[in-house]
Amino acid sequence: MNDEKEKDDSCCTNKGCSSELPKKPKELKFKKSLDLHVSPAKPATDACCADDSCSATSSNETVLEKLSETAGKLGGYSRESVKQKGNARTYLIEGMDCGSCAMTIENHLKSHAVVKQVSVHFAAGKMTIEHDNSVEDIIKEVSKAGFKAALMSNRRTGEAKLDKSSMNAVVLSGVLLMCGFIGSYTGVSSLLINALYAISIVLVGYKPARSAYYAVKSRSLDMNVLMTAAVIGAAAIGEWFEGATVVWLFALGNIFQSRSIEKTRNSLRGLIDLAPPEAYVKRDEQLVRTPVEEISVGDVIVVKPGDKIPLDGAVISGDSSVNQAPITGESIPVDKHAGDTVYAGTINEHGSLEIRVTKLVEDTTISRIIHLVEEAQEQKAPTEAFVDKFARIYTPIVLLLALGVMVLPPLAGTGSWGDWFYKGLELLVVACPCALVISTPVAIVSAIGNAAKNGVLIKGGAFLEAAGRISAVAFDKTGTLTEGKPKVSQVIPEEATQEELLSIAYTLEEYSAHPIAKAVADYVRERGISTASGESFRNLVGKGVAARIGGTEYFAGNLKLFLELHVSLGELETRIQSLQQEGNTIVIVGTASTILGVIAVADQVRESSVRALKGLQHSGIRQVVMLTGDNKGTARKVALQTGVTRYFAELLPEQKVDAIKRLQGEGHRVAMVGDGINDAPALATANLGIAMGGAGTDTAMETADIVLMADNLEKLPHTVKLSRKAIRIIKQNIWFSLMIKAAALILIFPELLTLWIAVISDTGAALIVILNSMRLLRFKGG
Missing domain, CATH: 3.30.70.100 (Alpha-Beta Plaits)
Incomplete structure (x- = not known):
């Protein structure tokens, strides 16, 4: 961040911060019907302050209490979403x-x-x-x-097979149709020709007629009703060839449509078949091949090199690399050692692994992904819901128009009954908005399937459309843009050698559970430096730790601790302030009279985050924003390293909500990306909530609108591009369908349209729409 950025209202340095956000408390609806009531934070002119006194004065209890309630509700929701109720x-x-x-x-x-x-x-x-x-x-x-x-069983396999009897009926009907057509030019009896046409109609028209009967009985109009009426009408006026051609083309078109749609519906079969149906279970030093349904939590299974892992579990023995692409979309295999988590459906590439099962087959991550994706495919997007409403109004109106065309002109004496009846039949065939109705759902199913195979879980068509329309993405810093695991960035010895400084620091910090202490201890341990012998360990709450080493009391802690000890910092004070402004947390090591040295610890920026943010900007996202509770110096440093266009620092959870609202007030559709329950209010307030690291977090999988299964952001640009591509294809499909309908309707009255051309226009348009939507299955995001 440069000075110009700072002046652009992203951060402030004064104490008199005030907010332009609405002061009226607003009910915040959490996705999945979990309510959070968030009180507005203390007014602030900016999103962050450099002074410690800048804090929210509004109560935090409401948010914290509701977060607690939310966490409780999440578990119940999770189970209900997976289990079927009653019968x-x-x-x-x-x-x-x-x-x-x-x-x-x-x-x-x-x-x-x-x-x-x-x-x-x-x-x-x-x-x-x-x-x-x-x-x-x-x-x-x-x-x-x-x-x-x-x-549908829990472990179904294979794709839906095409009904061969239907194909045989179409072939035989086509042969009879062709024989009748040829016979009409070779002097064959018209009675025999019409009989051939009638048999051809019955062969492929029986099923549509039966469906039409039940559609009328259930008070719904579909293409089967309109087609059956058109064929019966054509036969009634002696147009047997027209009737037979119409029903044959309709049946042939249905076969092609069914094949294409089933291919889209089966796009997730590969996921379903990823996990093997059996596993080798270790029983009394023997390996027993056992169906996965019979394996219990706690059983130990053995997975050999090259085999798929059958169930979720934790490695208890062995080292290997595991290809997790089916779950997380990561292209690079992940090293696994004792204690690491592995997922069903992933591939063990090298060494043999002994794994203790942690989830039953129906509760594995891959099973939950499949369930949630299938659930998402059932949800209607706003565009789809609108098209369905339009079709419900459009079809009856056109049906009434067709009846009017059949009856009114002949009654007015402007033509023969036969001519106008034929025009009415054409209008009936054109009436069904089949291509229009399937224009949206097939595209959405294809896009959701593509995303799932790339390690992205999109919860429904509404969220797919929302992702395609966002103009700003807000990120939580810790654990999202950064590793969330602080590491030593600099060691500055003062009154001791570097090895002495680190040895004493290791002795003091070794048994502390604090993340900063753990970072220091890990750093020293990796360098093979041994600890000194310590005693009388004390934890100084909010300041650091102390212990006696060789008869002298040593301290490791923050600046506040050594100021209270009245230890002179000398020139180190300026260096410490500089390090803090660069985003480092400082650990000072010394005695009650001497500073031995300083260790700087900082959270590391993820390399994948930098690549992801560049990808988002190339995708046309105008604002890439960082939200953090850290100080201004840390925020500025991370912003420079990642390339975010704007940052908001020193935020409490409810102030993150205010920052999201502020972006929305500026006209942005905002997506919020986070990884923790503390981000829940902001995730709920944003137009789109995105969680990362879902493969290891059941809560994230259930609560967010979109889940990145891997613990990085690299699939986020692909998700945005896929969503925008889906919206473009949906618009193409809708416009194409409407134009085909309009053209067919216009051609009826100049007598340029025939019944069989009307059928081709309808089934052909539907097939083109399906094939256009299926392009999303192969979308790479380039």
């Missing part, structure tokens, strides 16, 4: 190629008293239903509506 079951549904198909199934099942609740999700190809009758009864009812259902 609720989930089924895979095959054959849905339009959003209105889902509505038909829903309405049909709701009419049965044994069904308490049902929800069918077109994009995910799934149905969640609570019922009292048998699974077979539900499958039978779904088949009546013209679709196939199968109970």
Whole structure:
């Protein structure tokens, strides 16, 4: 940060800080319906102060109490989200190629008293239903509506297979259609030709007609209803060839659509099949091959080099490198030693590992990712919800128009009944907004699947759209931009050699649990310097530690401790102030009369954070902001190292909320990135909450809108680019669908449109929309 940045209202040095934020307390809604009521912080003209006296005067108790409540609620939410309630079951549904198909199934099942609740999700190809009758009864009812259902197991494998009978029917129907067409030019009896056309219609029109019956019965309109009406109408006016061509093209188009949509729905099958179904369990020094469902927490499993790890656990013996890309998206294998955590579905690359199981198969990280992603695919984005509402209004209106076209002009004497009836049939075929309805959900499912394979968990279409529209990203500093693990940055001996200084410091700090003390002890230990013999250890709360070494009492602590001891700092005082301004925490080592030296400790900036921030700026993010509770000097140093465009320092948790609101007040859509519960208020206030390190944190996986599974930010630019690409593709799909519909409607009245061209325009547009959306599955983010 340079001086100009400081003058730009990002930080202040005066004590009279005041805030321009609203003073009225505002209820803060936490994602997942967890409420936090945050009182405004002490007014401050800026987001940070260099003076210690600048602190919030509003009560912190409200935030802390609510955070405590939130933490309690999170556990309950986590379990409820994974477990099914009562008699609720989930089924895979095959054959849905339009959003209105889902509505038909829903309405049909709701009419049965044994069904308490049902929800069918077109994009995910799934149905969640609570019922009292048998699974077979539900499958039978779904088949009546013209679709196939199968109970979804916890460990399903493989992709949905294309129904071969449907393909055979289409082929045979096409042969009969072609025979009839050729026969009409070779003098064959018109009765025989029409019979061939009729058989062709029945072969591929039976299923749509059955689905149409149940759609009408359940008071919903879908493409099956409109297509069946068009074919019956064409046969009624003697246009058997037109009717047969329409239904054959419709069936062929449905097959291609179903194949494409199933490929999108199956985009996560690779994740599901990552974890092996069996593991080698160590029992009395014997290795027993055991299904993972039969393995309990605490069992010891052995994973050989090259094998996939079957369950989450902790390494108890062995050293190896593990490829964690399936979970975290990290391209570089991670070294694992005794005590380290490993995840199901990751690959053991080198040495053999003995692992103590910590989670059952249904609770592993990979299982939770799959569950949450599938749950996300079922949630409608704002654009999708709008399109669905539009389609529900649009389709009945066009149906009424079609009836009007069939009846009103002939009654007015402006043409024959046959001509206007045919135009009405064309309008019926054009009416179904199939391409428009699937334009959004297929794109969202593809994008969420792509993100999951890259170690990013997006909780739903709404959050995908939000990520594509953000203009500012705010980061917590400690543990997000920095390692969160302080390390020794400088050693300054004064009245002792460096080795003597470090030996005494090691003796004093060795048994302290404070992160700064641990950093000093680790630094000395790595250099092989031994401790001195100490006794009478004392902990000086808020100041440091003391102990007697060789009959002399030594101290290690902060500047405040040595000022109280009245020890002269001499020229070191200026050096210490300079180090503090650069973001270092100072540990002074000495006696009651002499300073032996100074050790500077600082949190280290993550290299991955620097790369991620550059990637965000290249993605068009205008403001990259850092929020921290640290002092101004530390904030400035980290800002210079990472390249953030703005920083807010010396913030309490509720003041981070104020900083987020301030950015929003400036017109930004803000994403907040954090890794701890102390960031919960800011994550909730932001337009988008992003947590990192989700692979090791159940809370992060449940509470944030987007979770970066790896403990770094490198996948954040990919997420932003993917989200923006998804929004562009959704807009392309919507405009393309509307233009095709408009063109088809215009061509009806100059008699340039035929029924079979109308079918091609509808099914063709839907197929193009699906294929365009599937590009998101292969998006690399370059």
